[in-house]
Amino acid sequence: MYWNRRMECMPVGKLRKLQYERLKGLVNNLYSFNPFYRDKMKAADVRPDDISSLSDVSKLPFMNKSDLRDNYPTKMFTAPIRDVVRYHVSSGTTGKPTLVGYTKNDIELWTESLARALTSIGIGSEDVMQVSYGYGLFTGGLGLHYGAERVGATVIPSGTGGTERQLELMMDLDVTAIACTPSYLMHMADVAKRMGINIRKDTKLKRAVLGAEPWSDNMRNHMESELGIQAYDIYGTSEISGPMFTECTEKNGLHIWGDMMLTEIIDPDTLEPLGPGEEGELVMTVLTKEAMPMIRYRIKDLTSVMDAECGCGRTSPRIKRITGRSDDMLIIRGINVFPSQVEHTLMQIPQVGGQYMISVDRINSLDYMTVQVELKPDAFSDKVDDMLKLKKYISNELKKYLNISVEVELMPPGSLPRFEGKAKRVTDRRKM
Numbered sequence: 170m171y172w173n174r175r176m177e178c179m180p181v182g183k184l185r186k187l188q189y190e191r192l193k194g195l196v197n198n199l200y201s202f203n204p205f206y207r208d209k210m211k212a213a214d215v216r217p218d219d220i221s222s223l224s225d226v227s228k229l230p231f232m233n234k235s236d237l238r239d240n241y242p243t244k245m246f247t248a249p250i251r252d253v254v255r256y257h258v259s260s261g262t263t264g265k266p267t268l269v270g271y272t273k274n275d276i277e278l279w280t281e282s283l284a285r286a287l288t289s290i291g292i293g294s295e296d297v298m299q300v301s302y303g304y305g306l307f308t309g310g311l312g313l314h315y316g317a318e319r320v321g322a323t324v325i326p327s328g329t330g331g332t333e334r335q336l337e338l339m340m341d342l343d344v345t346a347i348a349c350t351p352s353y354l355m356h357m358a359d360v361a362k363r364m365g366i367n368i369r370k371d372t373k374l375k376r377a378v379l380g381a382e383p384w385s386d387n388m389r390n391h392m393e394s395e396l397g398i399q400a401y402d403i404y405g406t407s408e409i410s411g412p413m414f415t416e417c418t419e420k421n422g423l424h425i426w427g428d429m430m431l432t433e434i435i436d437p438d439t440l441e442p443l444g445p446g447e448e449g450e451l452v453m454t455v456l457t458k459e460a461m462p463m464i465r466y467r468i469k470d471l472t473s474v475m476d477a478e479c480g481c482g483r484t485s486p487r488i489k490r491i492t493g494r495s496d497d498m499l500i501i502r503g504i505n506v507f508p509s510q511v512e513h514t515l516m517q518i519p520q521v522g523g524q525y526m527i528s529v530d531r532i533n534s535l536d537y538m539t540v541q542v543e544l545k546p547d548a549f550s551d552k553v554d555d556m557l558k559l560k561k562y563i564s565n566e567l568k569k570y571l572n573i574s575v576e577v578e579l580m581p582p583g584s585l586p587r588f589e590g591k592a593k594r595v596t597d598r599r600k601m
């Protein structure tokens with residue numbers, strides 16, 4: 170089943186022609202009307218006329234998350250604010266957030282991409298879909314919500330949390346599909362067991378659309394057999410809109426909607442383009458967004474391009490599931506956290522010394538982050554009340570900037586490891 174057969178199954182040559190036309194139009198537009206892009210292209214010594222084939226995309230400069238941060242809030246926008254109908258916000262590498270704006274058309278195309286994706290895994294008007302991604306500044310909830318409504322599913326906008334109530338709704342309302350992070354579904358399964366609910370027998374759940382964080386095929390097998398469901402990967406990042414791409418029922422790679430996105434894989438060290446099958450960093454050019462298109466955005470996720478046509482008949486480009494990242498971003502309960510944000514926050518607190526360590530664990534399917542903080546000699550005391558107060562203050566500050574709860578451990582001066590080479594301050598003990 171296709172949502173938009175013409176676009177999803179377009180012959181490869183025709184798709185490349187469409188991509189080239191869209192790229193050419195985009196570059197012309199950005200160069201003529203947007204100072205940010207014009208300056209960037211001039212600095213890279215490239216002009217719109219230099220783009221005369223699709224592979225010339227490699228002449229264009231890269232963009233990074235720092236571009237979004239440095240141009241916060243709206244300097245990179247290519248549509249007037251009166252045409253912008255929505256903002257989403259995600260965390261940047263320091264305390265400063267990154268903002269993404271959408272015009273009506275941008276929301277429309279994002280919704281279209283999710284309608285294609287959900288249809289490709291068999292979700293449609295017969296389904297009751299529980300959207301248990303966060304609603305709000307995060308793109309997961311609203312993105313999936315619009316996509317599921319578009320295919321005619323009955324949507325339950327349950328958001329995150331309140332797991333017992335979510336399970337009751339799942340049973341009472343005959344939920345057949347759920348969208349959430351894989352770790353939240355695992356957590357739901359644990360809570361269900363505690364409540365005496367057998368998801369396989371007591372609910373009608375058939376499909377799960379899981380993403381926003383890495384998860385393995387082992388975890389998929391585990392969930393599918395324990396819950397009696399089919400679990401599909403969904404991928405995206407807020408900078409390109411939000412969740413947009415899923416596996417189809419073949420479960421063999423993520424389908425990228427080539428009419429909207431141009432995909433490249435580069436070597437993270439040399440920045441040279443890599444061929445099909447070679448693993449590197451994913452770079453995307455967003456061809457169709459009005460408020461905030463992107464040129465060669467370095468997403469920093471690691472994957473490779475798959476070249477064979479998919480068994481589902483789609484010809485849209487496919488990439489392998491994401492295997493990791495080339496930078497140090499952590500995803501804690503679906504929320505992006507950069508160690509640099511932790512450092513940025515800690516270093517503004519006068520009592521804190523120069524050393525800290527971050528560890529991440531998964532307990533009962535939920536992620537927990539602990540930050541050990543070394544105090545300055547005059548700040549460390551044996552007065553328990555003072556230490557508790559300081560600990561509370563530091564964890565509140567971290568929560569304010571990171572949007573997640575963090576366990577803080579105060580450490581005496583000189584007690585944390587020192588590093589001669591590159592500091593290794595993060596220990597991620599989550600595995601499956």
Ligand code: DLL
Pocket residue numbers: 259302308309379380381382383384402403404405406407408411412413468470491494500503505
């Ligand atoms: O996580 C958008 C999303 C929402 C995707 C719901 C899927 C479902 P950000 O918060 O900007 O956007 O985080 C994007 O999360 O660059 C990856 O590192 C990671 N990520 C997202 N989906 C997957 C996945 C949303 N399926 C960052 N597998 C991305 C592995 C994923 N990593």
